Amino acid sequence: MLLGSSNYRPLWIVVGSFLIAGCLNILPMGIMAGYFQPDWVALVLIYWCFWEPERIGAGAGWCAGIFLDMLDYGTFGKHALAKLVCGFLANRISLRLRSYPVWQQSAAVGVLIAIDTLIVATVQLFLDEPNLSIGRWCTPLASMVMWPVVLIMLKPAFPRHGFR
Amino acid sequence: MLVSVILINIDAHTNTLSPVRALSGLLITPLQQLVLIPSQFAQWVAGRAISTPELRDQLTQVKNANLQLRVRQQQISSLQAENQRLRQLLSASPRGLNRVMLAELVDVSLEPYSQSLLVNKGLSQEVFLGQPVLDAQGVMGQVVQTSYYRSAVALITDPGQTVPVMIERNGFRAFSVGIGQSDQLDVPYLNRNTDIRKGDLLITSGMGGRFPYGYPVATIRTVTVDVNEPFLRVIAEPIAKLNYSREVLLAWPGDIPEPIDTPDAIVVSEKQTSGDTPNVAGQ
Numbered sequence A: 001m002l003l004g005s006s007n008y009r010p011l012w013i014v015v016g017s018f019l020i021a022g023c024l025n026i027l028p029m030g031i032m033a034g035y036f037q038p039d040w041v042a043l044v045l046i047y048w049c050f051w052e053p054e055r056i057g058a059g060a061g062w063c064a065g066i067f068l069d070m071l072d073y074g075t076f077g078k079h080a081l082a083k084l085v086c087g088f089l090a091n092r093i094s095l096r097l098r099s100y101p102v103w104q105q106s107a108a109v110g111v112l113i114a115i116d117t118l119i120v121a122t123v124q125l126f127l128d129e130p131n132l133s134i135g136r137w138c139t140p141l142a143s144m145v146m147w148p149v150v151l152i153m154l155k156p157a158f159p160r161h162g163f164r
Numbered sequence B: 001m002l003v004s005v006i007l008i009n010i011d012a013h014t015n016t017l018s019p020v021r022a023l024s025g026l027l028i029t030p031l032q033q034l035v036l037i038p039s040q041f042a043q044w045v046a047g048r049a050i051s052t053p054e055l056r057d058q059l060t061q062v063k064n065a066n067l068q069l070r071v072r073q074q075q076i077s078s079l080q081a082e083n084q085r086l087r088q089l090l091s092a093s094p095r096g097l098n099r100v101m102l103a104e105l106v107d108v109s110l111e112p113y114s115q116s117l118l119v120n121k122g123l124s125q126e127v128f129l130g131q132p133v134l135d136a137q138g139v140m141g142q143v144v145q146t147s148y149y150r151s152a153v154a155l156i157t158d159p160g161q162t163v164p165v166m167i168e169r170n171g172f173r174a175f176s177v178g179i180g181q182s183d184q185l186d187v188p189y190l191n192r193n194t195d196i197r198k199g200d201l202l203i204t205s206g207m208g209g210r211f212p213y214g215y216p217v218a219t220i221r222t223v224t225v226d227v228n229e230p231f232l233r234v235i236a237e238p239i240a241k242l243n244y245s246r247e248v249l250l251a252w253p254g255d256i257p258e259p260i261d262t263p264d265a266i267v268v269s270e271k272q273t274s275g276d277t278p279n280v281a282g283q
Helices: A011-025 A040-051 A058-072 A078-098 A102-126 A134-154 B002-013 B018-049 B052-089 B263-274
Strands: B099-104 B116-119 B132-134 B139-146 B151-155 B162-167 B173-178 B201-204 B216-224 B233-238 B247-252
Touching: A011 A040, A011 A058, A011 B018, A040 A058, A040 A078, A040 A102, A040 A134, A058 A078, A058 B002, A058 B018, A078 A102, A078 B002, A102 A134, B018 B139, B116 B139, B116 B247, B162 B216
Parallel strands: none
Antiparallel strands: B099 B247, B116 B151, B132 B139, B132 B247, B139 B151, B162 B173, B162 B201, B201 B216, B216 B233
């Protein structure tokens, strides 16, 4: 097939993008601006799930989730579980979504990140750290808005033949 | 999936993962440092931009405050000696003093919408889990996670954080519970005939042994009597500037050594203190 392994982006770009997304996730914002802080790690994960579904999926999502757990000093495994499901779903719908217009893609991204948020909230509910403020449900919306930005940022500068 | 569920359970219910956490905290310290660069730069600019008259003003204020504090310090040392003597007469165990260390906030956002902070001291400075954290005004919270150079602090307003307190006016014991709002605390399980009023000061009672005795926690904002409910509805306001403090104090309770008492003297003192609070639910 045309999209052979030679068409993968180098691994350091993938890992680097996750690191940068992690930094953006813990970037201090004011209380009001914090409501509109998208989940960058989830966005980057979904990007790679969409464009390199053979390589990036649930497993990579789990790793990204553990990374996020480390970053925000919460209970280990909480984000890992959520990102695992998120990565799996994104991976499954990637072929269809790739051919959709950007705004439809961002709607799907919003749903995926809402599922992610829902899982984290559920785990927190079970762990007696209930945190169901309205504010956290702004994250999927903010992420939807930021999806085109992620698309532009992570697009290869010099697309090779056969790469979208 | 199973792995993460197991991981969540292990981490939530045991302490076995704390070395892993310490290591992971160490790994991400450089990333946090990277994130800090913009805010540090902003602080540096702000520090440069301050004018000489302003600085002189601040200096005068600080000098005045220092003078006042020193005068009060003189009183405190004599009062302390007196207090110790009186407690010896009562054969009560003397109260330990606390060693404190200044720590600075690390300006990164942790779990969104949770009431927690990151400070720049960790295991390498002997910070321990459950360590009380204070600021210049009162109790801020306790250390809930440590790594080598960082620790996470859960504020007293974090949902699930409970502080054993007592009313300063009459010594009535209760506890304050965080409800996730940075300016509110709940004081549950108070009978309708409890002597508690608006404006009362709540201080730490020292029960449970986690928070040292006598630090201000909150003032009572409202006391509502609802005839349909068995308990009062009491809302308190934290005294510590939870959202504004840039420096916090980590306390080592009773770290300065004290003369050792006989065990039965301690029992007597416990009886004495618990005698006047008949109707407080357990800790």
